[in-house]
Every structure is written in structure tokens, then in C-alpha cells.
Amino acid sequence: xxxxxxxxxxxxxxxxxxxxxxPCSAETEAQVLLTARELAQQQISIYRAGIWKPRTRPNSxxxxxxxxxxxxxxxxxxxxxxxxxxxxxxxxxFESLKYGIDVLWIGARTTVNPFSVQEIADAVKGVDIPVLVxxxxxxxxxxxxxxxxxxxxxxxxxxxxxxxxxxxxGDTKYRNVPRWQIPIDLKRQFPxxxxxxDNSHICGRRxxxxxxxxxxxxLNFNGLMTEVHPHPDEAWSDAEQQITPxxxxxxxxxxxxxxxxxxxxxxxxNLEHLRHEIDELDEELLNLLSHRMKLAERIGxxxxxxxxxxxxxxxxxxxxxxxxxxxxxxxxxxxxxTVVLKAIHQESINxxxxxMNRQDxxxxxx
Ligand code: PEP
Ligand code: MN
Numbered sequence: 001x002x003x004x005x006x007x008x009x010x011x012x013x014x015x016x017x018x019x020x021x022x023p024c025s026a027e028t029e030a031q032v033l034l035t036a037r038e039l040a041q042q043q044i045s046i047y048r049a050g051i052w053k054p055r056t057r058p059n060s061x062x063x064x065x066x067x068x069x070x071x072x073x074x075x076x077x078x079x080x081x082x083x084x085x086x087x088x089x090x091x092x093x094f095e096s097l098k099y100g101i102d103v104l105w106i107g108a109r110t111t112v113n114p115f116s117v118q119e120i121a122d123a124v125k126g127v128d129i130p131v132l133v134x135x136x137x138x139x140x141x142x143x144x145x146x147x148x149x150x151x152x153x154x155x156x157x158x159x160x161x162x163x164x165x166x167x168x169x170g171d172t173k174y175r176n177v178p179r180w181q182i183p184i185d186l187k188r189q190f191p192x193x194x195x196x197x198d199n200s201h202i203c204g205r206r207x208x209x210x211x212x213x214x215x216x217x218x219l220n221f222n223g224l225m226t227e228v229h230p231h232p233d234e235a236w237s238d239a240e241q242q243i244t245p246x247x248x249x250x251x252x253x254x255x256x257x258x259x260x261x262x263x264x265x266x267x268x269x270n271l272e273h274l275r276h277e278i279d280e281l282d283e284e285l286l287n288l289l290s291h292r293m294k295l296a297e298r299i300g301x302x303x304x305x306x307x308x309x310x311x312x313x314x315x316x317x318x319x320x321x322x323x324x325x326x327x328x329x330x331x332x333x334x335x336x337x338t339v340v341l342k343a344i345h346q347e348s349i350n351x352x353x354x355x356m357n358r359q360d361x362x363x364x365x366x
Contacts, residue, residue, distance in 0.1 A: 001149050005192050006157045008103070008130045009045055009082070017257055018160065018196055018223030020084060021248060022048035024238040025061065026068035032075060034230050038245035040079035042252065046103055047072075047081040048225060052092055053237055054109045061236040069099035076100065084132070088116060093123035105132040106147065108164055108176075108201075112136040117147045121154035130158035132196065132225075139166040141182050148193070160194040161186055162225055163216070165202035175204020175241070178212065180219060184272055187220075188265040194222035200241045206232075209243065210251045217257055219268060226251075289344065293351045300352030316345060 007014050021039050026032045026049040036047050049072060053063035072083040084103035087093050088110045096104060104124070110116045111134055124131065131151050136143045148159055163183040165176025183195050197216030199209045213224050229235045232242035243251065303309070320341055327337035 001152070003149070003152050003190060003193075004157070005159055005190070005194075008132075008158050008160050008194060012045075017217075018046070018194060019044045019252075020046040020048050020196065020223065020225040021228045022084075023050075023229045023235065024200075024227045024242060025050045025053055025236055026064055026071055027061075027236050029071045029074070031230060032068070032071040033078070035228055035245065036075040036079050036081060038230070039228060039248070040081055042245070042249055045082065045223070046084045047075055047079070048084045048105075048227075050237070051085050052088060054086075054088060054107050055237070066095045066099075069095060069101065072101060073099050076102070087120060090119055090123040093120055097127060097129070101129075103130045103132060105162065106134060108134045108137045110134075111147045112138065112140075112143060114143075114146060114150070117150050121150040121156070124151070124156055125154045128158070129156070130160070131156050132160045132162050134162040134164050134198065135166065135182070137167040137176070139179055139182055141185055144182075144186060145189070148190075160196055160222070162196045162198050163202070163221070164198035164225075173205075173208065174202055176202050178202050178215075180215070181269075181272055181276070183221075184219065184265070184269055188269055191265060196223035196225050197221045198225040200225070200227040200238070204238075204241050206241060206243055206247070209241070210254055213251065213255050217255060219272070220258075224255075289347075292344065293347060296348035296351045297355050300355035303352070304356045311349065319345075 008018055009016075021042075021044045023031065023035055032049055035049075039047060049068065051063050051065060051068040051072075053061065055062055069085070072085060075081060076083050082102040084105060085096055085101055086107045087096055087104045088107060093104065104120075106117065106120060110120070120131075133144065133147050133151070136147075144161065148161065151159055161183065163178070165174060165178050166182070168174070168177040187193065187195055197213060199212040199216065202212050203209050209226065213226070216224065226248060227238060227242045228245055228248045229239075229242040230244065232244060233239055235242050320338065323341050324334050324337050328334065
């Protein structure tokens with residue numbers, strides 16, 4: 001579907017980053033106002049707070065409900081900030097519009113459901129309000145595009161996508177793995193659709209928020225959404241990933257907002273492909289090294305049984321000389337090959353030593 005988008009924030013240059021910050025949830029009027037006052041001094045573009053919270057399990061804090069909309073209106077009146085909240089059904093949309101919410105966002109658990117997205121699209125029909133669409137929790141680009149198309153068909157043209165990472169069942173440092181290729185693909189298909197990185201929900205922790213935000217900026221993302229709370233540890237939702245206004249200030253000061261190096265999405269896509277290939281090679285290298293160490297351990301066992309010393313200088317010199325020659329042919333410097341092989345050799349010795357008993361090793365070294 002052909003779509004032409006208008007800027008989220010009118011009167012601002014299109015290349016100015018869209019900076020959204022605020023608590024995961026509105027908890028009390030005091031908390032909402034305190035956070036907003038601090039953030040208003042930091043030139044953010046939009047203040048966020050969840051009023052209705054989609055929680056994985058009941059009995060968690062499910063948001064303060066419509067009461068919180070008054071607090072957001074208060075923020076708007078006092079600080080002049082634009083305010084934004086999450087909507088998941090018709091009633092949320094109507095209540096938000098009634099209280100003058102400036103921007104709506106659709107959460108990841110709603111984007112997955114075309115019935116809900118259609119319901120929201122029907123509810124905003126005829127209203128010129130910006131809507132931010134988070135990616136669905138599963139890595140399905142079509143579903144993400146589908147939600148954007150439903151809003152567009154309802155006449156909404158101020159749309160941005162929010163990349164908040166994807167649910168992943170496995171070992172990862174992220175709460176939701178970023179899979180950068182997916183938002184990049186979205187941008188390639190819709191170059192004028194702004195994409196905002198929600199580093200908080202990607203990370204689920206504080207220590208990597210800045211790195212993820214920087215990565216998004218390096219990939220020409222158009223903005224950031226970050227959760228900020230006056231007392232993060234005591235937050236009623238997403239405590240682990242929220243930061244104080246002061247920490248937020250520090251993070252934002254450290255991020256390098258690069259001027260887009262190119263509008264050519266093909267360039268970024270190729271770059272991401274190459275990086276992906278490098279990541280895969282690195283993993284393969286680790287697998288190979290681990291395999292090599294297992295072989296060293298087997299040799300260790302064998303040597304122990306036959307009472308042969310670990311270090312056999314002639315064999316080591318042979319390996320090194322051969323590698324330097326082969327490396328040169330493959331474009332690797334002698335220095336590099338020597339450093340790498342020495343490190344590998346040392347690790348092999350350590351592995352061998354661990355299978356032979358310490359006494360034996362010391363005796364052999366002596
Ligand atoms: C949120 O922004 O607080 C939220 C619930 O996010 P998501 O829909 O990305 O889980
Ligand atoms: Mn949250």
C-alpha cells in the first residue's frame with residue numbers, strides 16, 4: 001500500500017530527533033508532575049506515561065486508569081510538553097481525546113492483534129492525532145506494517161513506528177532482542193516513516209540503555225523513547241529498566257546524534273548484513289576455538305598417560321612458522337598471526353594442564 005506520512009511534530013524540521021521520555025506508568029499525580037518538571041528542562045519532545053498497562057499476569061499493577069489522564073493534562077498545562085499515552089481499545093481512545101492527549105501509542109501486545117488495531121483505527125477516524133505503533137512482540141514485519149496501514153486507511157497520516165525489540169525464548173542480555181534488520185527493512189519500504197527506538201523495553205536493564213540508543217542513532221533512527229522515573233527502584237512497573245531524570249540527562253549527553261550519513265537505505269541494509277555476517281563468523285571462531293581446546297584436553301590426557309611433557313617446543317615452533325607463512329598469503333600480518341597463535345597456544349596449555357594434575361605439571365615445567 002502506497003503511504004505518505006506527515007511529521008509527528010508539526011513545525012519541527014523533519015530531521016530533528018523525536019525525543020520521548022517519562023515513566024513506564026503514571027502512579028500518582030506527584031510522581032507524574034515531578035518527572036515532567038525535570039524532563040521539561042531537558043528539551044524532550046513528548047512526555048510519556050502509561051495509564052492503562054497491559055500486564056502479562058493479573059494482580060500486577062494495571063495502571064491508574066482515566067484518573068491519570070487529568071494528571072497528564074496538568075503536565076501539559078504546567079510544562080507545555082506534549083503528552084502521550086498507550087491506548088488499546090475504543091474507550092481508551094475516547095477518554096484520551098477527551099482529556100487532550102496529544103499523541104497516542106499502540107503497545108506491542110496490541111499491534112499483534114488486527115481486531116484491536118482496527119478498533120483503534122475506527123475510533124481515531126476523522127481525528128488528526130499522531131499515533132506511534134510499537135512493533136508486535138513477535139518478529140513479524142508484515143504485522144507491524146499491517147497495523148500502520150489500518151491507521152493510514154482511517155485517515156491517520158502522522159504515524160511513527162516504535163522499535164521496542166522482539167520477544168525471544170533463549171539466552172540473551174536483552175529483555176526483547178532488537179533484530180535491527182526488521183526496523184531497517186521497514187524503513188527501506190517506507191523511507192518517510194519515522195522510527196523511534198524504545199531502548200527501555202529492548203534492554204530491560206539500565207546498564208546497556210545508552211549503547212542501544214547509540215546503535216539506533218548510528219542506524220539513522222528518528223528518535224528515542226526512554227522510561228524515566230524519580231525513584232526507579234520503587235517503580236510500580238518495569239523498575240529494573242527505568243532511570244532517574246539525572247541519569248537520563250547524563251545518558252542523553254553522551255549519545256552522539258549523527259547527521260544522517262546517507263538517505264540510501266541500501267547502504268544501511270548492506271552494512272547491517274555485513275555486521276550480521278561478522279557476528280556469525282565470530283561465533284564460528286569461538287566454536288572452533290572451543291573445539292580446539294577440547295582436542296588439547298584429549299592430548300593432555302594422552303600425554304599424562306604416557307608421561308610426556310606438555311610443552312614441546314619443536315612442535316610449537318613448527319605450528320607458528322607454518323601459520324605465519326600461510327597468514328601472509330591470506331593477507332594477515334606476521335605480528336597478528338603471532339599474537340593470536342600465542343594466545344591460543346597459552347589457552348591450550350592451560351586446558352592441558354587442567355587435565356593433568358598440578359603436581360605433574362610443575363614437575364615437568366621444572
Ligand atoms: C510501555 O511502553 O510501557 C509498554 C507497555 O511497552 P510495550 O508495549 O513495548 O511492551
Ligand atoms: Mn514499561
